[in-house]
């Protein structure tokens with residue numbers, strides 16, 4: 001099975017140029033059997049697949065992933081289970097309104113596409 005394990009989509013990454021549906025079609029045409037969606041601090045590409053394409057595409061595997069920006073360790077690619085909710089992962093790149101994300105006013109959280117990047121979540125808020 002041939003998978004592309006590092007895919008940025010237009011829906012989820014500023015540097016993603018191709019919508020996920022088109023991305024899937026391109027990968028299929030090149031003989032891939034699946035992809036890992038690793039948008040920057042965002043699940044928007046995977047969510048678009050899950051909400052709009054999953055039931056229409058049955059011969060191609062789409063895995064949920066993310067590319068996290070870290071403070072001092074560069075970018076980390078993560079493969080995620082599809083139906084597990086972890087507060088840390090939501091706060092790191094997605095739902096800034098949650099209580100543990102209030103540290104953002106101290107760390108200078110930045111908007112990245114349609115999501116937020118808050119590096120303070122790697123520290124214990126005081």
Ligand SMILES: [Zn+2]
Pocket residue numbers: 006008038067
């Ligand atoms: Zn990347």
